[in-house]
Amino acid sequence: MSRRPWSVIAALGVFGLSACDNMSHQENVRAYEPSKFFADGASARLPPPHTVARDDPAPADPVATGRRGDEWARTLPLPLSRPLLERGAQRYAIFCVECHGADGYGRGVVVLRGFPAPPSFHDARSRAEPVGEVFAAISDGTGRMYGFADRITPPDRWAIVAYVLALQRSQHATLADVPEPERQVLASTP
Numbered sequence: 692m693s694r695r696p697w698s699v700i701a702a703l704g705v706f707g708l709s710a711c712d713n714m715s716h717q718e719n720v721r722a723y724e725p726s727k728f729f730a731d732g733a734s735a736r737l738p739p740p741h742t743v744a745r746d747d748p749a750p751a752d753p754v755a756t757g758r759r760g761d762e763w764a765r766t767l768p769l770p771l772s773r774p775l776l777e778r779g780a781q782r783y784a785i786f787c788v789e790c791h792g793a794d795g796y797g798r799g800v801v802v803l804r805g806f807p808a809p810p811s812f813h814d815a816r817s818r819a820e821p822v823g824e825v826f827a828a829i830s831d832g833t834g835r836m837y838g839f840a841d842r843i844t845p846p847d848r849w850a851i852v853a854y855v856l857a858l859q860r861s862q863h864a865t866l867a868d869v870p871e872p873e874r875q876v877l878a879s880t881p
Contacts, residue, residue: 753823755845757830763823767856769849779854782847786839795858807835812855813862825852 726734795812832838
């Protein structure tokens with residue numbers, strides 16, 4: 692086969708593509724410039740009524756903000772469940788244990804190597820802290836701790852909060868916290 696048909700096909704392809712320049716000649720409007728496209732001439736448009744942003748949470752959503760109205764949430768906005776606690780334990784082991792330690796006393800490996808210790812989750816102030824405030828500390832950071840909002844999703848941050856609550860409860864449980872059938876088993880063991 693001669694070279695001529697291929698060169699003709701290539702030339703036609705180049706000419707055909709050069710006619711498709713509408714991408715480089717699109718009308719674009721700078722902010723607040725008038726637009727000929729819309730009847731009212733405005734270029735800045737509001738979203739259509741009743742649309743919902745897919746990724747942005749509602750401004751008053753406690754799952755995203757840690758707040759209920761003007762106050763920190765005092766209860767978890769997600770249902771407490773075994774999968775939530777297991778996810779929280781997993782996320783805690785990935786993001787928190789280096790500083791806070793596996794037990795939450797603030798004696799992680801980073802601290803053992805000389806970094807300042809974070810507050811213990813088991814002191815009275817930490818145990819009295821609203822869960823929304825713990826969520827905000829994970830999200831935005833506090834003291835020397837940087838925020839994790841760009842690395843941990845809000846549901847995973849709440850899972851960590853639930854796990855921290857479980858850590859706190861595990862260190863400050865009383866016999867009254869143990870259900871009666873288990874209490875009898877404990878009483879019968881030597």
